[in-house]
Amino acid sequence: MYLATVVGDVVSTHKNERLQGKKLLLVRRLDLDLEPEGVEVIALDVVDAGVGDRVLVVQEGSSARKIFDDPWIPVQAVIVGVLDRVDIRGKRVL
Amino acid sequence: MYLATVVGDVVSTHKNERLQGKKLLLVRRLDLDLEPEGVEVIALDVVDAGVGDRVLVVQEGSSARKIFDDPWIPVQAVIVGVLDRVDIRGKRVL
Amino acid sequence: MYLATVVGDVVSTHKNERLQGKKLLLVRRLDLDLEPEGVEVIALDVVDAGVGDRVLVVQEGSSARKIFDDPWIPVQAVIVGVLDRVDIRGKRVL
């Protein structure tokens, strides 16, 4: 899992049937200063996150499929938590 | 999953039998400005995408095999959707 | 597995139910000089590690789920050991 922020969303009408009805969010990984780093991924969401939220992302296919209880869904990344607080070496940064 | 654009296609006559008859497309990942970034991968296609299309790519072997309902197909990346719209922080970029 | 150091911790109240009650630690990979390198990940902990500890991290979903004996837990990285000693080419560095 890693820290990320939700930066946008994506619409695809013509897509794999297992993804129909699923919200597709663009997330970007955050470093320890909560600054964006690296590339964006498209994640599915199970905690009703919105643009600007700091979130926990798990990026691993088997984890993702189990969350949706659908062994056939093509998915890698899922938002599994909204962050309330982050402490780095005893100092609160969020 | 990530945003990508289809940049080309690949022909291989002499290949693993499970890949026979499958269209092999070269895709390149896109960043939030929809500019190409990183390396290309060869993806199989289930939504009939063409060169120039902006697409959704899932890159994980188990997801990919389940899409083709063939546990023996050697595949990692599959195009699972064509993008209609992308919004970044409330601003439409596609 | 890789060498890492525990740099902080993360609180998320609103998260996937399988993660409830689990301690979420931020870890950063270390190079051969035991200096931090690369991005942070959020790891679960089974050896009761604390901030500042040098640890062994396994980052692979199937390994992680088996450690918790829960096939449904969405997890990639787990702290599986606390380092006592590291030798590089015959010279002790920790």
Add this chain to the structure above:
Amino acid sequence: MYLATVVGDVVSTHKNERLQGKKLLLVRRLDLDLEPEGVEVIALDVVDAGVGDRVLVVQEGSSARKIFDDPWIPVQAVIVGVLDRVDIRGKRVL
């Protein structure tokens, strides 16, 4: 899968028994200009490729094991096709 070129081969007498008798080729990933990029990997071969060939490589453990029909073979990358032709945005590059 990705485009690659075969650059060499590797001999290891003292190795895991499941790899006995398997040809180990060094392959390097190619970019859209068919120039080498990134690190080399050691791939097993099922299409009888040779040094200098441009090939298709699948790099995912489950795919690889299924190709050899051996669930115990420790392998990640396999050469699954020899490239005949590559077109980038309508222009033939191979």
Add this chain to the structure above:
Amino acid sequence: MYLATVVGDVVSTHKNERLQGKKLLLVRRLDLDLEPEGVEVIALDVVDAGVGDRVLVVQEGSSARKIFDDPWIPVQAVIVGVLDRVDIRGKRVL
């Protein structure tokens, strides 16, 4: 799989029970000139390799667990062979 060299070893007394009694080696990936590149990983060993040996490393959880015939062991990287010879484009480099 990739080429690597064994650079050190790691001791952890307080660790996951499945790792008890296993030798933990630090390995570093090698490029085509057999120079180190990239980050180190901690690998388990099944061919009795030592510091300074050039080795074959497989880095994939399922492969690794099968080598130890233990579906519960948390492991990603395993040394599966000692290199005898490496040829790059017809020229012997090891």
